[in-house]
Amino acid sequence: MDEEQIKAVLTKLIADEIGTAPGEIDEQASFMRLGVSSVQALKIVNRLRKELDMDINPVALFEFKTIEDISGYLAEAFD
Amino acid sequence: MTLTAQTANLRYHERLKRVLPGGVHYNFNMPWEEVPLHFVDGKGSRLTDMDGNEYLDLYARFGAMILGHAHEEYLDALQEAMGRVLCVSHCDFDADPLELMNAHIPSAEMIRFGLSGTEILQTALRLARAHTKRNRFLRFENHYHGNADNIMGGRVTDRRHPVPVDFRGDYKGTAGRAANVMADQSYMLPWNDVERLEDFFREHGETLACAVTEPVCVNGGSIEAAPGYLERLRELCTEYGTVLIFDEMITGVRMGVGGAQKRLGVTPDLTTFGKAIGGGGVPVSALVGKREIMALLESKKVVHAGTYNGYPLGSAAVKATFEILSRDDEAVLHAMHRRAAELQSILVAEAAAAGLPLIVQGPPGVASFHCTDTPLEHPGQYDFDLMSKDIIVATALQRHGVLISSISRIYPNAQLSDLDLEYFQVHARKALGEAERSIAEIF
16 A cells, blocks of 8 residues: 555545545644544554554654654555 | 643744744654643642643653752752852862762762763763674663664564664654664664573674663563563673673662662663753763773773763762762652552552553552553563553543653652642543543544
């Protein structure tokens, strides 16, 4: 799965969690700016790691704070 | 009651970000720091942020703030030092702190001061290489020894050749690392596995300059060494002529003025200290060790340099810290440990009342909580689910005015009081109820 595909999955998960359309999500905005709390972010990443079947360190979530950053991080980890 | 809005704090953070990358001076963000909190006042165990919110500080700046905020005797010592002489290469402040460290720390036959843990650990590696005339060092998974290129992050991909290598997506990895610097210099093993350790030494011991370990793996979740593990590591190092280095950045002083090594009865050849030895107000690190190894610094065969090494204010801070903590058979530390143990009992009891499995492990002073029924035996057990649950509890505590160090470390200070314990009970109860609901929703 490449970075764009991961970005699409992540955007959809976030949109579902905060009850909006994926098209409304700004990929460069931080989770906090999107209104995603740390608990919601963990919930999203938990779903994401199951969907991607990969090991993600939850601490990474707090190092990479936007959809774009996290997707880049995961795409590299996926490589 | 959750905290009031972070309006002033947010505004200040936005101002900072224009000139400060990320709005912070370091890259390992705290899980609870969606926006870093900026504090305006500290007294004892309490901090006040820019919006007037109060916190119980169990974060203690990664454990450095051992004396508590605005400790009167400590501040008096610093002020006296500042009034005398600030910036000279040599002064009359050195002998007292050095003799105190020498008296209390088993491995401290000789001592050199530095500024940061990262740089002093690199000096320890250099000394070990010079002493043994060997190149490679051994470190352990999930331990942390600073942010230098050769020792941060990485993983072993081939267990038969346990050399750490970069992997894409390592959150402790970094762009810009010198090529092959880990693979050329080091090995990495899982900790607390004595069989793997013995096999490794049989194969590589004779070419190994040193082995470096935290005596308690605080960075991996406050996991204590399995019975006999550190003793066996000591034996193997002696047998193969390998220098044993304890990294006591966190355990040093927090577990006692003699460090973890005195408590555990295992004496390394070299030890690195930092964080709390300067009391929490000024940076000081220290490299201590056996005379025959430290003599390489005296003969100038090994270089250790730094403009501020042994600076007067730092030496005064170490002296004050050791005097305060060692007085009356370490009475202050014993009281701190007793209150820390009480605080930990409150946390466990309140978690049970909230229906949340939670244990606290590790020596008081460097303990961590984990949302599980059973203590971790090795750092590899700290998986996504457990780490996530711990983060949820830590963030809930922060929302309710209790700061925890990463990921779930509880760092008490010398001024932790009964009133602080009462505060903790009230705030932890609310936080744990909230955390239990969040965890139930996710897992």
